[in-house]
Amino acid sequence: MAVSLQAPEALSLLLLLAFLLLGLYPRRPKARLPHPLVSLLQQAARESRSVLPWLPPALFLLGLLLLVLAAARPLLPLPGQASRNVVILVMDVSRSMMAADLKPNRLEAAKEAARVFLREAPRALRIGLVVFGSHAQTIHPPTTDRRRLRESLDSLEFGRSTAIGEGILEALRNIREAGGEGEILLLTDGRNRTGKDPLEAAAEASRMGVRIYAVGVGVPGWTPGPEDPVSAFGFFPGAFEVDEELLWALAEFTGGRYYLVASEKELSDLYRKLARSVRPEVMPGEATGLLGVLGGFLALLGVALRRYLSPA
């Protein structure tokens, strides 16, 4: 077990304990005093030579040592709560997400949906973030740190092409690394243009038992492109249309569901449902407070024992 200290400089407090220990060093008597009950005192001294009188200072010292250790802010594996499954957020950042059928554009709408998801999802749920344009890229492996996910999400910009299959495969790789159980929340407008076939990737997902919840970002039907909103011919006619068929197929294939990003109520129901079971898990956490309490308890115990053993 590796203990890493976040503030090792606090260990210098051990010097203080050393000084206190110095005070326990028995001094030589300065002079001999005659006493009428010498024999009685000798007997008492012999009786006290057992281990018991040393127990209170030992406990007290142990407590203080724990407190010094706690002050150094150690990271220890602590039991926590984490969901068994993970959810990988797969975001499309392709150029077609520039289309302005959702205000201000599809990418912003997708980001907003993802933000709502981060807000609504149970706290113990581990969420990963994968984005894809022409390539898929894992930005965060599954984590419970919502702030980090949100900041990365806010910083996303447009990429180039659309490789949905690659995005799904990257997400599956993440799920495999995180234990093999999970779901994919796919935020895209469909229209696969490059990379692996999304349906093959979906087959792989259903083999792993991973469900894909596909969220269509866009308004169904013919959509004007961003460059030329009047005549709106993109790379090919209908280039900016939401490919509902593909998204529906991806969801059906894996046992998930297809939603439109506009159906907010259904989505927030889904978000709440996604964390299936929560399991206890050991995670490295800061044990400052815990060790502090333990040290305090031991020190108090030392004081209490001393008060019992030598009450006067």
Added chain:
Amino acid sequence: MAFKSPEGFLLGLLLLGAGGLLLWLLERAGRRRLLSALDPAFLPGPKPLPLPFLLAPLFLLLAAGRLEASLPWRENLTQALLVVDTSHSMAADDEAPTRLERAKALAENFLRGLDPSVKVGLVSFGPQAVLVLSPTRDRQALLKALQGLKPGGATPLGQGLLQARRILRPKGPEGDLPRAKPPAAILLLSDGAANAGGDPLEAAKELSRAGLPVFVRPLGDPRGAVSRIGEGLYFVPTNPTSLLRLAQATGGQVLGEDFQPLYRALRPYRVWRTQTLDLTQALVVAGLLSFSFGAYLNLAREGRWP
């Protein structure tokens, strides 16, 4: 004032409460023991517990709940941003073991020598220019995020730099007077061969206007290299000249193994700020000191510790 971990507070209440109860019971038992051995007339008066021993558990109890409070504190506003190239070309093996691994090792070296009060963030570009970690003092998290980077995709160097600008100098409401800018710098770890996302030198203009020097550590053989990536052999270009011009245009420098110029640019800039502080460590130390003071008092009075 808030408890970050109420369950910790409850646990502390339980454990320290048990300790307090034990103390009380044993104190009474000890008193009875004394009474059985001595005549009541000779019984010394009850000696109160030293005050520090009673104070310490309170501190520790608050520490167990991870107390947070907003207090004014000197804060260093200096920020640095690691901008790391994660494009496909970074998989080339002309630096051992690969350019990206070399970049990670360099970033670690840089962090080791850096003032711990400087916030450092991480932006990666390739294929997407994205903020991986916003500037933070948590070096562990940064190192972990750094280890997670993988090569792949195009190189939008310009976009990466613009992301960095957006994070280090966020656009606020315009004021009448120019506001003081805390020092900030960018450490760019790249091979320089940008092929997407705008001209890096255009981005450089904006960076120099924002007062953000780009310190560059070029990676890879300056002539380019032929390297095995995946199945095939590829010619992987580098472009140290463009990196040099980038550094010159923004007032930065090209670095070798030595990060001293960058450390000098990241001089501390401390201001008083009200911020939420985690008081756990301070409270634990307060508990320790007050236990120690109690022990010292007892040592002075009775020649024994607790």
